[in-house]
Amino acid sequence: MLIRRAPRFTESQITDPKLYLSRRELMSGAAAALVLSPSLASAAAPAPVLAPLVATRNAAFSVTDTATKVEAATTYNNFYEFGVNKDDPSRLGHTLRPRPWTVRVDGFVNKPKTFDIDELIKLFPLEERVYSLRCVEAWSMVIPWVGFPLASLLKRVEPNGQAKFVEFTTLLDPNQFPAQKPGFFGFSSLDWPYVEGLRLDEALHPLTLLTVGMYGKVLPNQNGAPIRIVVPWKYGFKSAKSIVRIRLVGEQPKTAWEKAAPAEYGFFSNVNPAVSHPRWSQADERRIGEFRRRPTLPFNGYADQVASLYTGMDLKKFY
């Protein structure tokens, strides 16, 4: 509510970024004052002042590239629950309520459990990992995420012998995700809720990060608050956001993008410069903030760590 950038009406009204940023500081102060005043706080939506998170940098799991500017990483997003445009998530993200929030972990496990988000965050030590993120649309970013390995959580619920895949489900709530409401003629971009999945060995890989923050703070709504997955060697859409359920299953999950366009988005979707998207090349990418394209690396530069997961597989067939 309060802190959103004012809508632009005419060019003469476009505010100098310096001005609105200082205004933003002022407003976050005002919002804090509101929260302190109980009578007003009930009337006000939670202000997007992001709480800092204490985490230890895990250098062994971090790239040394310069991190993308936080302004870019929080305003240039694909999060179809808010809309298909890159600025929809940051414009409309305020409708998502990341608290209270629970994550159900169940399926083929010995100890299924519904975790409260605040309890979940405290279960394991938080790490900061700088990963590169490659979008299937041929752009990339470098983001310092905060979280812990998904493997830690999965081990706690004890997957049994029938568990072969892990399915992630994003919140389904058209009141919080405006684009989940059917549009013209019942037109909807994807079949909600958003479902993603990993093979169990991919999910247990130490690089797979259950993520609750970025840039030293809790996740902004537009980046998948309050909890998301980050799988850095796969195209970005594999990393489900705003997760409410993690289910261990025996069959390969049918993912949202596979349903929408099976010829374009496969279950594996490992970053692979040698396999084109049917409509465009994946050989190179534009790193956000850079001018020239740079070559895309196999498995997004994580080949040493993850290539062995796919030994003997034809990656052209299992794209």
Add this chain to the structure above:
Amino acid sequence: MTRRGRVALKVVVWGVCLAPLALLAYRAWNDDLGANPISFITNTLGDWTLRILLASLAMTPLRIVFGLSWPITLRRLLGLFAFFYVCLHFSVWIVLDFFFDWPRMWADIVKRPYITIGMAALVSLIPLAATSTTGMIRRLGARNWTRLHRLAYVAAVCGVLHYTWLAKVGVKDPYWYATALVILLGVRVWEWGRRAMRRRHAAAAVGSRAENQLS
């Protein structure tokens, strides 16, 4: 329409057609093109190419449906502005997006259907821009010139397909352009059909009169 009215109309068209470019320049100057400026510029220029091209194709339907003749005087100007925007769109692709990486661009033109058809749209606009002067109309003859300029339909269809084929799932804008194009071309088809029918009736009438005279 008076001469003053016509001039005022053209000034408005110039203003409307240059405004998107001015806004783009203004935003570039203020470093306000978003996180992916090259993509933003390319998309904006592509959008305005299609909008102005469709506007140029709306002038004839305005006469057919509403009997207005003055919009026709704006058709050439709009067509040239569409060509201007498509040239900018293409230049950005060459210079900013691929930085003169000719082999890579050629590979995309050949391999990627949305780029192939986009190129087709651009190429089909070139002869139209080249023959847009009154002198060229005279040199070609009105009939040939009119025939050549039906390429505008090809350009618009290819341009809309270009956008439809590149847009990702869930993006609706290309379908609005497609709807507009179908309406604009549909009005013409309807008009051609009506005229053909009238000609046939006229021919039939002449034929029966001739028979009457013979008997």
